[in-house]
Amino acid sequence: MWDVDGGGPYEVEGFVGKPLCVMLKSGINHEMPRDPSELAHERPESWERLEEDATISPETYCVKRGIDFSDVDGQHRVLDEVTERMARDLVRRAKELAERDR
Secondary structure, eight states, rough: EEEEEEEOOOEEOOOOOOTTTTEEOOSSSSSEEEGGGGGGSSSSOOOOHHHTTTSOOHHHHHHTTTTTTTOOOHHHHHHHHHHHHHHHHHHOOOHHHHHHHH
């Protein structure tokens, strides 16, 4: 599980109480109760994550993000077209993040 603010990943230890709280393991023998609305199954988008992703190779980025580039032919065209797909996706993600942060 991930904290909606980007913390984690955490391991779920169990559930307690009413209203329901999720018990997360956050270290050796340390559990912390969390409201389920504060958690996400996937790592939330962040400016730091965008910055990290901008430093990996275009091919690695596309594979990681599930962007198809199987239709790209030729040695020189591959880098240009795959880089463009990476750049467009990074810009799209940045726009969504900026809109969310408004």
